[in-house]
Amino acid sequence: MTHFITRAVAGFTFAVGLSAAIPATAQDLPSNLRLVIGSTSTGGDTYQNASIVADALAAELGINIKVDAVGASEGFKALARDSSGNTMMIFHDQSYLAELYGVRGFDNIFEEYTVGPTVSINPGNAYAVPASSPYQTMDDIFAAAADGTRVRVAIQPGGVSEIGFSAMKNAASVMNPGSEDNIVAVNTGGQSDKDQLLFDGQADVINASIQANEQYTQLDPSDQKAMRFVWLTARQETIAAANPEGMGALSRDDMLQYTTPETSVTLDGTEDFTFDKEFFFLFNKDMDPALVEAVDAGLTAVFEKGEIQETLKSSFFIPAFLPSAEAQQHLMDKRETYEEVISAIAE
Numbered sequence: 001m002t003h004f005i006t007r008a009v010a011g012f013t014f015a016v017g018l019s020a021a022i023p024a025t026a027q028d029l030p031s032n033l034r035l036v037i038g039s040t041s042t043g044g045d046t047y048q049n050a051s052i053v054a055d056a057l058a059a060e061l062g063i064n065i066k067v068d069a070v071g072a073s074e075g076f077k078a079l080a081r082d083s084s085g086n087t088m089m090i091f092h093d094q095s096y097l098a099e100l101y102g103v104r105g106f107d108n109i110f111e112e113y114t115v116g117p118t119v120s121i122n123p124g125n126a127y128a129v130p131a132s133s134p135y136q137t138m139d140d141i142f143a144a145a146a147d148g149t150r151v152r153v154a155i156q157p158g159g160v161s162e163i164g165f166s167a168m169k170n171a172a173s174v175m176n177p178g179s180e181d182n183i184v185a186v187n188t189g190g191q192s193d194k195d196q197l198l199f200d201g202q203a204d205v206i207n208a209s210i211q212a213n214e215q216y217t218q219l220d221p222s223d224q225k226a227m228r229f230v231w232l233t234a235r236q237e238t239i240a241a242a243n244p245e246g247m248g249a250l251s252r253d254d255m256l257q258y259t260t261p262e263t264s265v266t267l268d269g270t271e272d273f274t275f276d277k278e279f280f281f282l283f284n285k286d287m288d289p290a291l292v293e294a295v296d297a298g299l300t301a302v303f304e305k306g307e308i309q310e311t312l313k314s315s316f317f318i319p320a321f322l323p324s325a326e327a328q329q330h331l332m333d334k335r336e337t338y339e340e341v342i343s344a345i346a347e
Contacts, residue, residue: 029061029063029294030063030085030086032063032064032066033058033063033064033087033088034087035087035089036074036079036087036089037050037075037090037091038076038089038091038095039069039071040070042069045122045124045211045277045279045317046279047067047069048315049119049122049279049312049317051067052308052312053119053279054067056307057295057298057302060298061294061298067090072091072105073105075091076105076106079113079283080284082284083284084287085288085291088116088283088295089281089282090119092122092279092280093159093331094159094160095282096108096335097158097160097162097163097338098159100335100338100339101158101159101342110328110332112285113284114282114283114285114287114324115281115282116280116281116283116292116295116296116324116327117321117322117324118278118279118331119279119280119320119321120319121234121238121277121278121320122211122277122279122317123234123316123318124209124210124211124212124234124277124316125164125207125209125232125233126209126233127164127168127206127230128205129198129204129205129206129228129230130227131221132226133228135230137263138230138263139264141168141205141230142171142172142175144182145172145180145182146182150182151183151184152203152204153183153184153186153205154186154197154206154207155186155188155206155207156187156189156190156194156207157185160275160277161194162185163275163341164231164275165207166342167265167267167275167341168183169183170273170345171265174267191208191209191212191213194206195208195216195225198227208229210248210250211316213227214248214249217229229250229258230258232258233274234259236260236261238276238318239255239256240256241319246316259274260274273341276318278320278331278334280331281324292324295324300321303319
């Protein structure tokens with residue numbers, strides 16, 4: 001039998017037991033909450049994740065939540081202007097990676113905002129080569145670079161697309177110092193731009209995604225657009241948590257061959273580099289901490305029910321809820337690791 005006590009924090013009454021604190025009332029929360037996202041697309045993974053989470057959280061708290069696809073710059077501005085709690089944000093690792101890469105308009109989120117709970121992972125961040133490529137594995141790519149061959153990698157600079165490229169250069173440097181100079185970036189735009197460079201023979205490797213590029217891996221190898229995956233940056237346990245059917249014709253077992261330890265991109269000669277693209281909340285720095293706690297508690301209740309996990313996984317996202325305090329430490333640790341990688345190749 002679970003025993004409960006109650007405590008009051010800034011107008012909220014929480015029931016505390018074996019489960020995390022859950023607010024007995026949401027009356028102090030805004031009845032209409034604006035949830036801005038760091039993307040302008042209403043068809044991309046940020047919007048999909050935000051919509052799934054917003055619907056579940058709104059139902060749990062009895063409020064209305066509107067997802068607003070305003071993009072990173074406008075999202076941060078909106079968040080900075082509103083300390084009342086009427087505006088919150090969902091974004092992903094781009095929010096701190098862009099700052100590490102020196103992209104204009106991105107500040108240190110851990111200093112300028114309050115980092116909130118994580119909710120999910122998009123496990124599809126990948127790297128691909130043409131089906132006709134001589135590179136069958138990442139080992140082949142590193143061997144070519146060590147032999148003096150120039151390997152061109154198409155990326156969208158300044159964030160999620162670039163971090164795997166930085167990891168490639170770092171791994172090349174660790175294994176064969178100097179060979180990292182032969183892994184070169186071809187800076188371009190979004191996924192369609194990267195794909196086109198591969199189709200046209202202007203890149204040897206591209207940053208890809210399972211969701212966008214799996215279709216090309218099913219083409220006849222003689223097709224100009226045919227591709228092969230060579231690396232998924234996600235952790236092995238992240239991919240293992242996906243549904244067995246995976247995505248398209250690519251099963252979960254198929255994906256696992258492209259993750260560590262089957263596919264190794266070393267971090268330091270001992271551990272492999274991994275990167276999970278995680279989605280999380282951001283709050284105004286001066287927002288009432290009780291509102292953060294209310295969101296944490298509401299999401300705890302949502303994830304304890306278990307329905308959102310199935311909804312996320314059916315859309316090929318991996319549930320990954322951590323309440324704010326744990327999420328902050330987890331994401332700061334990630335930032336520190338990737339800062340070291342970026343700094344190592346800049347030296």
